Amino acid sequence: MKCNFRAMGIAAVLTFLLITILTIQTELSAGFKTSLAALTGHHWTSKGVVSLLFFTLSTLVLGTVIPESKNVKNSGLLVVAGAIVCGFVIFAFFVNHFLAG
Amino acid sequence: MMNMASLLIGIHAALGELAILGALWLFVELLNPTEARLKRARILSLAVVFFVFVSWIVGGFYYVSIYGKEVKPIVLDGPQPWGHEVFTEVKEHVFLFLPFISLYLCALLYRGPPLLKDRKVQIAALALAGLIVLLGLAMVGMGYVISSAARAGLEVAV
Numbered sequence: 001m002k003c004n005f006r007a008m009g010i011a012a013v014l015t016f017l018l019i020t021i022l023t024i025q026t027e028l029s030a031g032f033k034t035s036l037a038a039l040t041g042h043h044w045t046s047k048g049v050v051s052l053l054f055f056t057l058s059t060l061v062l063g064t065v066i067p068e069s070k071n072v073k074n075s076g077l078l079v080v081a082g083a084i085v086c087g088f089v090i091f092a093f094f095v096n097h098f099l100a101g
Numbered sequence: 102m103m104n105m106a107s108l109l110i111g112i113h114a115a116l117g118e119l120a121i122l123g124a125l126w127l128f129v130e131l132l133n134p135t136e137a138r139l140k141r142a143r144i145l146s147l148a149v150v151f152f153v154f155v156s157w158i159v160g161g162f163y164y165v166s167i168y169g170k171e172v173k174p175i176v177l178d179g180p181q182p183w184g185h186e187v188f189t190e191v192k193e194h195v196f197l198f199l200p201f202i203s204l205y206l207c208a209l210l211y212r213g214p215p216l217l218k219d220r221k222v223q224i225a226a227l228a229l230a231g232l233i234v235l236l237g238l239a240m241v242g243m244g245y246v247i248s249s250a251a252r253a254g255l256e257v258a259v
Contacts, residue, residue, distance in 0.1 A: 003212040005205075012201045023194045042165045044193055048157070055201050072213055076225025079205055080232050087195045087236070091187075098186045 007062035009075030013082035015055040020086045022047050024093055106171070109163035113156050114244060120152035120203070121237035127206075128230040131216070131223055139216055142226075146207040149233060153203045157196070164193060175254035176247070184250020192243040195236065202233055 026033045026043055036043040039050075069075065127145040130138040168189075176185040206229040209222065216222040 003208050005209060005213060008205055008208065012205055015201055016198055019194060019197050023190075027190075045161065045165060047194070048161065048197060051197055052200070055204075070214065071221060072209060072219075073221035073225045076205070076209065076229055079202060080228045083198045083202060083232060083236070087191075087198065090194050091191050094187045094190045098183055 004059075004063040004066065004068045005072045005075045006069040007066045008059045009078045010066065011055055011058040011062055012079045014058055015051050016082045016086040018054055019047060019051050020089055022050070023090055027093070027097060106163065106167045109159055109167065110244075110248075113160035113163060114241070116152045116156035116159060117237060117240055120149050120156060120199075121234055121241070123149040123152060124203075124230045124233035124237065128227060128234065131226050131230065134217055134223060136217065139210070143207075143210045146203070146210045150200075150203045150207050153199050153233075157200060160196070172251050175258070176250045179250060179254025179257050181250035181253050184247050184253075188243045188246045188250070192240060192247065196240060199233065199236060199240075202229055202236070206230060206233070 022036070026036060026047075033043050036046040036050075039046040123145045127142045127149065130142040130145070134142070173185055173189070176182060176189075206226060209226055209229070210216070213226075214222050216226065
Protein backbone atom coordinates (compact mmCIF):
# COMPACT_ATOMS: atom_id res chain seq x y z
CA MET A 1 0.00 0.00 0.00
CA LYS A 2 1.53 3.29 -1.11
CA CYS A 3 1.54 6.17 1.34
CA ASN A 4 1.15 9.84 0.49
CA PHE A 5 3.20 11.29 3.33
CA ARG A 6 2.46 14.86 2.39
CA ALA A 7 -1.27 14.15 2.73
CA MET A 8 -0.78 12.21 5.95
CA GLY A 9 1.34 14.98 7.43
CA ILE A 10 -1.29 17.59 6.62
CA ALA A 11 -3.99 15.27 8.00
CA ALA A 12 -2.03 14.91 11.25
CA VAL A 13 -1.65 18.68 11.65
CA LEU A 14 -5.35 19.23 10.87
CA THR A 15 -6.15 16.59 13.50
CA PHE A 16 -4.03 18.44 16.07
CA LEU A 17 -5.90 21.63 15.17
CA LEU A 18 -9.24 19.86 15.50
CA ILE A 19 -8.29 18.51 18.94
CA THR A 20 -7.20 22.01 20.00
CA ILE A 21 -10.43 23.60 18.78
CA LEU A 22 -12.60 20.89 20.38
CA THR A 23 -10.67 21.29 23.65
CA ILE A 24 -11.10 25.06 23.81
CA GLN A 25 -14.72 25.01 22.67
CA THR A 26 -15.57 22.36 25.29
CA GLU A 27 -14.26 24.64 28.02
CA LEU A 28 -16.04 27.71 26.70
CA SER A 29 -19.42 26.14 25.94
CA ALA A 30 -21.24 23.80 28.33
CA GLY A 31 -23.76 23.00 25.59
CA PHE A 32 -20.99 21.89 23.23
CA LYS A 33 -19.46 19.77 25.99
CA THR A 34 -22.82 18.08 26.58
CA SER A 35 -23.24 17.42 22.83
CA LEU A 36 -19.80 15.83 22.64
CA ALA A 37 -20.52 13.70 25.71
CA ALA A 38 -23.77 12.51 24.10
CA LEU A 39 -21.78 10.83 21.29
CA THR A 40 -19.94 8.29 23.42
CA GLY A 41 -20.87 8.96 27.04
CA HIS A 42 -17.89 11.22 27.85
CA HIS A 43 -16.62 14.34 26.07
CA TRP A 44 -12.97 13.20 26.21
CA THR A 45 -13.80 9.80 24.70
CA SER A 46 -15.71 11.57 21.95
CA LYS A 47 -12.69 13.77 21.19
CA GLY A 48 -10.55 10.65 20.83
CA VAL A 49 -13.02 8.86 18.56
CA VAL A 50 -13.68 11.97 16.44
CA SER A 51 -9.96 12.67 16.03
CA LEU A 52 -9.22 9.04 15.02
CA LEU A 53 -12.01 9.10 12.43
CA PHE A 54 -10.99 12.55 11.19
CA PHE A 55 -7.33 11.55 10.79
CA THR A 56 -8.21 8.38 8.92
CA LEU A 57 -10.70 10.03 6.59
CA SER A 58 -8.63 13.12 5.92
CA THR A 59 -5.53 11.02 5.17
CA LEU A 60 -7.54 9.04 2.62
CA VAL A 61 -9.30 12.06 1.08
CA LEU A 62 -6.23 14.32 0.99
CA GLY A 63 -4.27 11.43 -0.46
CA THR A 64 -6.43 11.63 -3.59
CA VAL A 65 -6.27 15.40 -4.05
CA ILE A 66 -2.81 16.43 -2.84
CA PRO A 67 0.10 15.40 -5.04
CA GLU A 68 2.73 13.33 -3.35
CA SER A 69 6.01 14.95 -2.50
CA LYS A 70 9.34 13.16 -2.44
CA ASN A 71 10.48 15.48 0.32
CA VAL A 72 9.17 13.67 3.39
CA LYS A 73 11.45 15.73 5.61
CA ASN A 74 9.17 18.75 5.23
CA SER A 75 6.05 16.67 5.96
CA GLY A 76 7.65 15.08 9.02
CA LEU A 77 8.84 18.41 10.37
CA LEU A 78 5.38 19.87 9.71
CA VAL A 79 3.90 17.18 11.99
CA VAL A 80 6.48 18.00 14.69
CA ALA A 81 5.87 21.75 14.41
CA GLY A 82 2.09 21.29 14.39
CA ALA A 83 2.18 19.18 17.56
CA ILE A 84 4.42 21.67 19.36
CA VAL A 85 2.37 24.73 18.38
CA CYS A 86 -1.01 23.13 19.17
CA GLY A 87 0.36 21.70 22.43
CA PHE A 88 1.56 25.13 23.44
CA VAL A 89 -1.81 26.70 22.55
CA ILE A 90 -3.62 24.16 24.75
CA PHE A 91 -1.20 24.78 27.63
CA ALA A 92 -1.46 28.58 27.31
CA PHE A 93 -5.27 28.35 27.16
CA PHE A 94 -5.57 26.36 30.38
CA VAL A 95 -3.03 28.50 32.24
CA ASN A 96 -4.96 31.61 31.20
CA HIS A 97 -8.29 29.93 32.01
CA PHE A 98 -7.04 29.03 35.50
CA LEU A 99 -5.56 32.46 36.20
CA ALA A 100 -8.72 34.18 34.98
CA GLY A 101 -10.64 32.18 37.58
CA MET B 102 -3.93 -5.63 48.01
CA MET B 103 -3.75 -3.00 45.26
CA ASN B 104 -6.94 -1.16 44.38
CA MET B 105 -8.25 -0.76 40.85
CA ALA B 106 -7.15 2.88 40.54
CA SER B 107 -3.54 2.13 41.46
CA LEU B 108 -3.49 -0.87 39.13
CA LEU B 109 -4.83 1.11 36.16
CA ILE B 110 -2.48 4.05 36.80
CA GLY B 111 0.45 1.67 37.12
CA ILE B 112 -0.36 -0.13 33.87
CA HIS B 113 -1.00 3.16 32.03
CA ALA B 114 2.30 4.65 33.24
CA ALA B 115 4.26 1.46 32.52
CA LEU B 116 2.94 1.26 28.96
CA GLY B 117 3.67 4.93 28.40
CA GLU B 118 7.22 4.52 29.65
CA LEU B 119 7.72 1.50 27.41
CA ALA B 120 6.60 3.71 24.51
CA ILE B 121 9.15 6.35 25.55
CA LEU B 122 11.92 3.75 25.82
CA GLY B 123 10.94 2.29 22.45
CA ALA B 124 11.03 5.71 20.79
CA LEU B 125 14.37 6.52 22.41
CA TRP B 126 15.87 3.21 21.28
CA LEU B 127 14.47 3.84 17.78
CA PHE B 128 16.06 7.32 17.79
CA VAL B 129 19.46 5.87 18.66
CA GLU B 130 19.15 3.16 15.98
CA LEU B 131 18.50 5.84 13.34
CA LEU B 132 21.42 8.11 14.26
CA ASN B 133 23.78 6.00 12.20
CA PRO B 134 21.46 3.66 10.31
CA THR B 135 22.37 0.35 8.73
CA GLU B 136 20.07 -2.37 7.36
CA ALA B 137 20.07 -4.19 10.69
CA ARG B 138 19.42 -1.01 12.70
CA LEU B 139 16.64 0.04 10.34
CA LYS B 140 15.00 -3.38 10.73
CA ARG B 141 15.06 -2.96 14.53
CA ALA B 142 13.77 0.61 14.22
CA ARG B 143 10.78 -0.60 12.17
CA ILE B 144 9.88 -3.21 14.79
CA LEU B 145 10.30 -0.59 17.53
CA SER B 146 7.99 1.81 15.69
CA LEU B 147 5.29 -0.89 15.69
CA ALA B 148 5.88 -1.47 19.40
CA VAL B 149 5.59 2.28 20.09
CA VAL B 150 2.24 2.41 18.27
CA PHE B 151 1.03 -0.58 20.31
CA PHE B 152 2.17 0.85 23.66
CA VAL B 153 0.72 4.30 22.93
CA PHE B 154 -2.68 2.91 21.91
CA VAL B 155 -2.98 0.48 24.83
CA SER B 156 -1.79 3.19 27.26
CA TRP B 157 -4.51 5.41 25.78
CA ILE B 158 -7.19 2.78 26.37
CA VAL B 159 -6.09 1.91 29.94
CA GLY B 160 -5.52 5.53 30.95
CA GLY B 161 -8.77 6.55 29.32
CA PHE B 162 -10.70 3.88 31.21
CA TYR B 163 -9.20 5.09 34.50
CA TYR B 164 -9.87 8.74 33.64
CA VAL B 165 -13.50 8.20 32.61
CA SER B 166 -14.52 5.69 35.28
CA ILE B 167 -12.47 6.65 38.38
CA TYR B 168 -10.57 9.96 38.11
CA GLY B 169 -13.56 12.20 37.35
CA LYS B 170 -15.64 10.92 40.26
CA GLU B 171 -13.03 10.18 42.95
CA VAL B 172 -9.81 12.10 42.31
CA LYS B 173 -10.82 15.31 40.54
CA PRO B 174 -12.95 16.61 43.47
CA ILE B 175 -10.04 16.01 45.87
CA VAL B 176 -7.63 17.95 43.66
CA LEU B 177 -10.06 20.81 43.05
CA ASP B 178 -10.86 21.16 46.76
CA GLY B 179 -7.23 20.85 47.82
CA PRO B 180 -4.37 23.36 47.94
CA GLN B 181 -3.28 22.65 44.33
CA PRO B 182 -6.40 22.90 42.14
CA TRP B 183 -4.16 23.80 39.21
CA GLY B 184 -3.11 20.15 39.32
CA HIS B 185 -6.38 19.39 37.55
CA GLU B 186 -7.29 22.72 35.95
CA VAL B 187 -3.99 23.03 34.13
CA PHE B 188 -2.06 19.75 34.20
CA THR B 189 -4.83 17.14 33.86
CA GLU B 190 -6.50 19.20 31.15
CA VAL B 191 -3.26 19.66 29.21
CA LYS B 192 -2.20 16.03 29.69
CA GLU B 193 -5.51 14.49 28.60
CA HIS B 194 -5.62 16.59 25.41
CA VAL B 195 -1.99 16.72 24.32
CA PHE B 196 -1.81 12.94 24.85
CA LEU B 197 -4.25 12.66 21.93
CA PHE B 198 -1.47 13.82 19.57
CA LEU B 199 0.73 10.82 20.33
CA PRO B 200 -1.23 8.11 18.49
CA PHE B 201 -1.04 10.09 15.23
CA ILE B 202 2.63 10.96 15.60
CA SER B 203 3.47 7.32 16.28
CA LEU B 204 1.34 6.11 13.34
CA TYR B 205 3.04 8.59 11.00
CA LEU B 206 6.51 7.48 12.13
CA CYS B 207 5.62 3.79 11.76
CA ALA B 208 4.21 4.39 8.26
CA LEU B 209 7.31 6.41 7.32
CA LEU B 210 9.67 3.62 8.32
CA TYR B 211 7.66 0.88 6.64
CA ARG B 212 6.33 2.65 3.54
CA GLY B 213 8.50 5.75 3.14
CA PRO B 214 11.35 6.37 0.68
CA PRO B 215 14.42 4.25 1.45
CA LEU B 216 15.88 5.75 4.61
CA LEU B 217 19.38 4.46 3.96
CA LYS B 218 19.49 6.32 0.65
CA ASP B 219 17.70 9.50 1.68
CA ARG B 220 19.00 11.57 4.58
CA LYS B 221 15.80 13.64 4.61
CA VAL B 222 13.80 10.57 5.62
CA GLN B 223 16.30 9.94 8.41
CA ILE B 224 15.93 13.53 9.68
CA ALA B 225 12.12 13.31 9.62
CA ALA B 226 12.17 9.99 11.49
CA LEU B 227 14.62 11.30 14.10
CA ALA B 228 12.51 14.41 14.68
CA LEU B 229 9.32 12.36 15.11
CA ALA B 230 10.96 9.83 17.45
CA GLY B 231 12.50 12.65 19.45
CA LEU B 232 9.11 14.35 19.74
CA ILE B 233 7.50 11.14 21.02
CA VAL B 234 10.22 10.90 23.70
CA LEU B 235 9.81 14.53 24.77
CA LEU B 236 6.01 14.44 24.79
CA GLY B 237 6.12 11.12 26.65
CA LEU B 238 8.39 12.58 29.31
CA ALA B 239 6.06 15.57 29.58
CA MET B 240 3.19 13.13 30.18
CA VAL B 241 5.18 11.45 32.96
CA GLY B 242 5.96 14.79 34.58
CA MET B 243 2.36 15.96 34.39
CA GLY B 244 1.16 12.64 35.83
CA TYR B 245 3.47 13.18 38.78
CA VAL B 246 2.16 16.72 39.34
CA ILE B 247 -1.45 15.50 39.23
CA SER B 248 -0.75 12.65 41.69
CA SER B 249 1.03 15.10 44.00
CA ALA B 250 -1.94 17.47 43.88
CA ALA B 251 -4.26 14.58 44.80
CA ARG B 252 -1.99 13.60 47.69
CA ALA B 253 -1.90 17.22 48.88
CA GLY B 254 -5.69 17.30 48.76
CA LEU B 255 -5.94 14.12 50.83
CA GLU B 256 -3.45 15.45 53.41
CA VAL B 257 -5.55 18.58 53.89
CA ALA B 258 -8.70 16.46 54.29
CA VAL B 259 -7.00 14.41 57.04
